[in-house]
Each structure stands twice: as C-alpha cells, then as structure tokens.
Amino acid sequence: xxxVSQHPSWVICKSGTSVKIECRSxxxxxxxxxxxxxxxxxxLMLMATSNxxxxxxxxxxxxxxxxxxxHASLTLSTLTVTSAxxxxxxxxxxxxxxxxxxxxxxxxxxGTRLTVL
Amino acid sequence: xxxxxQPEKLLSVFKGAPxxxxxxxxxxxxxxxxxxxQYSRQRLQLLLRxxxxxxxxxxxxxxxxxxxxxxxxxxFAQEEDSAMYYCALNSGYALNFGKGTSLLVTP
Numbered sequence: 001x002x003x004v005s006q007h008p009s010w011v012i013c014k015s016g017t018s019v020k021i022e023c024r025s026x027x028x029x030x031x032x033x034x035x036x037x038x039x040x041x042x043x044l045m046l047m048a049t050s051n052x053x054x055x056x057x058x059x060x061x062x063x064x065x066x067x068x069x070x071h072a073s074l075t076l077s078t079l080t081v082t083s084a085x086x087x088x089x090x091x092x093x094x095x096x097x098x099x100x101x102x103x104x105x106x107x108x109x110x111g112t113r114l115t116v117l
Numbered sequence: 118x119x120x121x122x123q124p125e126k127l128l129s130v131f132k133g134a135p136x137x138x139x140x141x142x143x144x145x146x147x148x149x150x151x152x153x154x155q156y157s158r159q160r161l162q163l164l165l166r167x168x169x170x171x172x173x174x175x176x177x178x179x180x181x182x183x184x185x186x187x188x189x190x191x192x193f194a195q196e197e198d199s200a201m202y203y204c205a206l207n208s209g210y211a212l213n214f215g216k217g218t219s220l221l222v223t224p
Binding site: 034041042043044045046049093095105106108109110111 | 126160161162163166203211212213214215216217
C-alpha cells in the first residue's frame with residue numbers, strides 16, 4: 001500500500017524558534033498533500049491543502065505566515081512552524097492522495113508531536 | 118455548512134455484542150462519506166467508504182440521505198476492534214472529520 005512518512009516523529013523546541021516538519025510519500029507520487037492538526041482527544045482539523053508547485057490553500061483561521069507550507073516535489077511537502085509558541089504545541093499529521101479525484105483515499109503519515117517550551 | 122457529528126465520545130461494549138457508531142452529517146451537495154480508524158499507536162487509516170458498499174473487518178456502513186446519517190455497524194464486536202473511529206465527509210477537495218468515537222470492546 002501507499003506509505004507516507006513524517007519526520008521528525010517528535011520535536012521539542014524553545015519558544016520563538018522555527019520548526020520544520022517533513023511529509024514524504026515513499027512509494028507513490030502524491031498529487032495533493034494535506035496538513036492536519038490534532039489536539040489531545042480531539043478531531044483532526046485541516047490546516048491546509050498543498051499541491052506540488054503551487055501555493056498551499058489554507059483553511060480559515062490558519063495563519064499563512066505562521067505555518068509555511070512548501071510542496072517542492074510530488075513526494076515531499078514541508079510544514080514550517082515559524083516563531084513557535086507554547087500554544088502551537090500539538091500533533092501535526094499529513095496525508096497524501098494518489099490522484100485528484102475527490103474519491104481518492106488519503107494515506108496518513110504517523111504524525112509529528114510538537115512541544116514548544 | 119459542512120459538518121460531521123459523532124455524538125458519542127466513548128462507546129464500550131462486550132465482546133460478541135453488536136456495535137453501532139453513529140455519524141450524522143450536513144452537506145448541501147451529494148455527500149461522500151468515509152470511516153477512518155486509528156488503532157493504538159498506529160496511524161489513521163481508511164476503514165471503508167460509502168461508495169464501495171463493502172464490508173471491511175465485519176463493519177458496514179449505509180448512507181441514509183433521509184436521516185443524513187452514515188452509522189458504522191458490526192454485528193459481533195471483537196477485542197481487536199478497540200480503536201478510535203472517525204467519520205469523514207469529503208467536501209470536494211478535503212476531508213471534514215468528526216470528533217471521533219473511542220470504541221472499547223471488553224472481554
């Protein structure tokens with residue numbers, strides 16, 4: 001099956017620093033990648049949709065300058081949390097789809113636990 | 118507005134008992150619904166989708182447009198079914214997830 005990896009799996013950083021999270025599709029080319037945020041015992045909240053070679057589409061309420069998304073290739077998307085603060089601590093999950101159809105299954109990465117001190 | 122509601126945060130059943138995880142949705146267009154499952158310490162994965170009308174691991178879900186529901190059912194729950202279950206609605210370009218229901222199957 002299609003595998004999506006994330007790196008790092010967890011990260012602890014000081015307030016004010018920036019953190020980059022990578023999302024890779026290992027055995028397929030992903031037309032679209034999605035970034036989600038999940039708070040403890042809550043659902044996944046879509047942050048942005050990323051297509052290779054174009055600007056990401058952010059959901060309402062998500063700061064573009066705070067959460068920088070780069071989709072440089074069909075197998076890699078990165079999320080950079082800039083000037084991180086404790087309230088940014090969360091579980092960040094990416095997913096990828098094979099095609100552009102709305103019916104396409106999303107394959108999820110294992111997530112990245114970010115803790116900002 | 119698109120919305121997915123899973124009214125139960127936690128559902129506990131005995132092994133062998135029937136289980137139903139509720140999901141209701143609101144969507145102005147033709148809905149496309151999914152159930153995703155997350156087992157302990159594992160990533161989220163697709164369980165089933167309504168367009169496939171299939172049974173996966175004994176689970177089925179029928180789309181009821183009249184009641185705007187997509188409840189997940191299994192006639193005889195197994196301990197390995199214990200997991201977090203998310204109902205999701207495809208809004209055209211992304212998935213809207215419900216808050217999830219934690220299913221606990223006890224022996």
